[in-house]
Amino acid sequence: MCDTCGCNVTPGNAHLVDKKTVDVLTNLLQENDHVAAHNREHFERHGVLAVNLMSSPGSGKTSLLEATIEALGNELSMAVIEGDLETENDAERIRARGVPAVQITTGQACHLDAHMVHDALHDMALDDIDVLFIENVGNLVCPASFDLGHHANVTLLSVTEGDDKPAKYPVMFRAADLVLLSKSDFLEMIDDFDTNRAERHVRELANAAPVLTLSVKRPDSLGPWFDWLRESVIALGEGRVMNPRVQPEGATLHSGP
Amino acid sequence: MHELSVCQGLIRQVERIAAENAATSVDRIVLKVGPLSGIEPELLRHAFTIAREGTVAALAELELSQGSIKVRCRLCGGAGEAAVNRLLCPDCGEWQVDVTEGEELLLLSLDLETSL
Numbered sequence: 001m002c003d004t005c006g007c008n009v010t011p012g013n014a015h016l017v018d019k020k021t022v023d024v025l026t027n028l029l030q031e032n033d034h035v036a037a038h039n040r041e042h043f044e045r046h047g048v049l050a051v052n053l054m055s056s057p058g059s060g061k062t063s064l065l066e067a068t069i070e071a072l073g074n075e076l077s078m079a080v081i082e083g084d085l086e087t088e089n090d091a092e093r094i095r096a097r098g099v100p101a102v103q104i105t106t107g108q109a110c111h112l113d114a115h116m117v118h119d120a121l122h123d124m125a126l127d128d129i130d131v132l133f134i135e136n137v138g139n140l141v142c143p144a145s146f147d148l149g150h151h152a153n154v155t156l157l158s159v160t161e162g163d164d165k166p167a168k169y170p171v172m173f174r175a176a177d178l179v180l181l182s183k184s185d186f187l188e189m190i191d192d193f194d195t196n197r198a199e200r201h202v203r204e205l206a207n208a209a210p211v212l213t214l215s216v217k218r219p220d221s222l223g224p225w226f227d228w229l230r231e232s233v234i235a236l237g238e239g240r241v242m243n244p245r246v247q248p249e250g251a252t253l254h255s256g257p
Numbered sequence: 258m259h260e261l262s263v264c265q266g267l268i269r270q271v272e273r274i275a276a277e278n279a280a281t282s283v284d285r286i287v288l289k290v291g292p293l294s295g296i297e298p299e300l301l302r303h304a305f306t307i308a309r310e311g312t313v314a315a316l317a318e319l320e321l322s323q324g325s326i327k328v329r330c331r332l333c334g335g336a337g338e339a340a341v342n343r344l345l346c347p348d349c350g351e352w353q354v355d356v357t358e359g360e361e362l363l364l365l366s367l368d369l370e371t372s373l
Contacts, residue, residue, distance in 0.1 A: 018371045022278060024270075024364045028288070028296075031266045111259050142259035145295040145362075170342040171295040203352040206328065206344035 032146055035114035039121065039149025040243075046126035049236045050134060051229075052148055052244065054172065055156035056165075057138030060182040060216065062090045064156065064225075065133055067216040069097045072226060076130045076233065081120045083112040083137045090135065100124065111142035114149055130233055140169040151242040152177040152232060159186050159193040166201035174205040177245045178212070178228055185215040209245065260296060263362075264304040268312055270364060275313045280369035283314040288321050291361040292341050298323060326359035 027033060043050045053061045062082075069078060080101040082090040091103035102120045104112060117134060124132070134150055136143040144153075155176035157165050160183060166173035173179065179202055181195055199211040210228065214221040236242055267286070275283055290296050298321045305319045328344055329336040335348030336357070346354050 016373045017281075018373050019284065020278070020369055020371065022274060022367045022369055024274060024366055026270065026364050028263055028267050028270075028362045028364055030270060109259075109262070111262075113262065141295070145259055145263070167342040170344075171293060174293065174344075201342075204343050204345060206352050206354045206356060208353070 029145070029147070032114045035118050036147035036149040039114055039118055040151070041149075042121065042126070043132070043149065043151070044236070046129070047237065048126050048129050048132050049152075049229075049233050049242075050132045050148070050150035051232075052134045052136055052143075052150040052153050053156065054136045054140075054143045054153060054176075055138060055158070055182075056140050056161060059138070059156040059158040059161065061135050061138070061156055062093055063216045064180070064182065065094060065135065066097060067219070067222060068226070068229070069094070069099050071219070071222065072229070073098070076229070077128055078131045078133065079124055079129045081112075081117060081124075081132065081134045083116070083135060085109075085137065106137060110137055110139050111146055112136050112148060113146045117148045131229065140165065140172045144172040144175045147244065150244060151236060153244045154178045154180060156180045156182045157198065158183040159190065159195075163193045163195070163198035164201060166198065166205060170205050173202055174207055175245055176202070176207060176209045179209055180225060181211065181213040183215055184213045184221060185217045207245070260300040261304040261308065263296060264301060264308040267305075267364065268308045268314060271314050271317075271367060272312055274367055275369060278369050278371065280313065280371050282370045283317040283367055284370060285318045285320060285368035286314065287365040287367070288319070289324060289361045289363045289365055290321050291324055291359040292326050293356065293359040294362040296362060324358055324361065327357045328354040329357050330354050 055061055065080060078099050080094045082101055082103045083106060084090060085106055088103045091101040094101035102123045104116050104120050134148055153175050155173060159181055181198055195213050202211055212224045214225055271283055271286060290298050302319060309315050309317060326339050328339045330346035330349060331353045332351050333349045335346045337347035339345060344354055345352055
């Protein structure tokens with residue numbers, strides 16, 4: 001008999017066992033959200049705008065960062081946290097452009113969480129940085145559930161993936177503060193991606209996020225993205241409260257007992 | 258499959274609450290996992306059988322409720338249920354709605370056993 005499975009409770013001693021129900025009402029991601037709030041405070045103390053980039057694998061997150069560093073490198077000081085299951089490849093691409101990058105290899109984990117980002121921050125001199133990009137693991141499902149302590153979610157959808165992706169992955173696209181329809185140079189070659197339809201699918205998730213169409217192969221298409229970035233840096237500097245669009249409900253609406 | 262990470266966090270919370278209440282075991286864990294929470298109930302159930310091993314919740318039953326998605330329209334005030342990828346006002350059909358239910362990922366309650 002043991003204290004683990006209840007086999008020590010017999011009809012003779014059952015009156016000595018008390019059963020009770022405890023009401024809890026806390027978010028299941030409470031631990032993650034606690035560390036995320038800590039990360040966000042840390043970013044704000046150092047005046048760093050933290051942007052979480054999410055998309056399927058191969059939608060062009062790293063290429064967009066390369067083009068952004070190329071264009072804004074003299075104007076904004078940037079750093080990157082790269083999340084992948086394996087390899088240092090993406091961090092090396094960023095470092096080759098003279099920008100500090102920390103690679104997180106998650107092994108089998110399909111997403112970054114606030115603890116991983118917290119650990120990566122130990123290797124980063126935040127005082128020298130205006131914008132920290134956190135390039136999440138390529139995945140349209142899991143990363144949407146984890147607050148990292150960042151300020152905005154930017155979700156890429158490359159035009160070769162199909163314009164109905166927001167309807168197929170609603171949790172991810174509902175969380176987006178900005179949607180970038182990437183690889184738009186392919187629009188000429190494919191006839192089944194309608195940028196208006198993609199935007200309509202985003203609206204049908206009750207999401208008012210701007211939807212921009214761009215391609216790193218067409219530098220003049222990147223202007224609105226750069227403007228969004230500049231405006232976000234200014235907004236943070238002015239002390240505007242910036243949280244990613246979908247905050248964990250439990251933490252904000254239901255405080256524990 | 259982020260359900261295992263979520264479940265491991267759940268078990269740590271359950272262990273803490275059980276310890277606070279000097280419980281010898283946890284009989285039942287009640288969760289609300291809304292359709293917009295990003296968590297798949299069946300995967301969570303599978304993950305739970307792994308995460309609970311060797312803990313105070315080793316024999317606990319997991320009770321999940323999903324509830325429905327409810328929206329309220331900012332334009333016309335209409336309110337009602339909506340589908341997961343069509344969060345539209347049931348009255349006027351517009352998308353400028355607030356989701357009032359469906360995103361929950363909550364630990365609601367625990368049934369504990371304590372020795373008297």
